[in-house]
């Protein structure tokens with residue numbers, strides 16, 4: 001028996017009179033993709049923020065690699081990468097500068113920062129645009145850079161909040177391939193999506209949530 005990499009037990013979160021999470025249970029094994037499928041307002045981002053240690057649950061327990069996301073938040077931050085629906089990169093900086101800045105935030109030394117930035121630029125086909133300001137990038141390039149930025153810290157768990165919403169089909173496919181490559185390399189991924197197709201393509205296990213509750217869970221076939 002292996003312990004799950006990610007475990008969520010009876011987690012609740014309320015905003016005013018809204019139960020964003022009304023008692024969620026789920027788990028994911030190391031090296032797999034967990035798909036969190038649900039419509040707008042289901043509670044996906046709330047759960048993502050809790051797992052990413054950015055928000056405390058009101059009750060319940062969430063652990064990553066056995067560490068409690070509340071009590072061991074500091075320690076977990078170096079193990080987690082987060083990329084979202086809205087690219088969190090600085091428009092005025094170049095792609096390379098953005099990546100090196102993330103390395104600095106992760107306390108990665110200068111030479112290693114440069115190396116990792118270059119590695120991400122190559123992996124995400126951004127070498128030609130590396131030294132241009134991000135404001136000149138297309139939507140797909142920004143999303144690739146944002147995903148790349150989440151990898152600079154070499155996270156063992158990657159959390160992706162609707163990474164392909166708003167992307168054209170070709171760019172979406174490119175991103176899917178990049179995510180599959182990361183999983184092949186052993187990264188554990190939590191991915192939220194509104195698209196069943198995306199969950200089916202990428203996720204080993206799918207958890208469907210609606211109004212803060214798990215309404216179905218299983219493999220794509222199930």
Ligand SMILES: Nc1ncnc2c1ncn2[C@@H]1O[C@H](COP(=O)(O)OP(=O)(O)O)[C@@H](O)[C@H]1O
Pocket residue numbers: 015016018019020038039040041042043044045046047
């Ligand atoms: N900071 C907040 N303050 C008030 N309500 C919030 C906040 N964050 C989320 N909510 C509410 O919680 C519910 C779940 O939101 P969210 O987790 O963002 O869903 P999803 O990401 O699945 O679209 C929604 O009703 C949303 O309006």
Ligand SMILES: [Mg+2]
Pocket residue numbers: 044045046161162
């Ligand atoms: Mg959301």
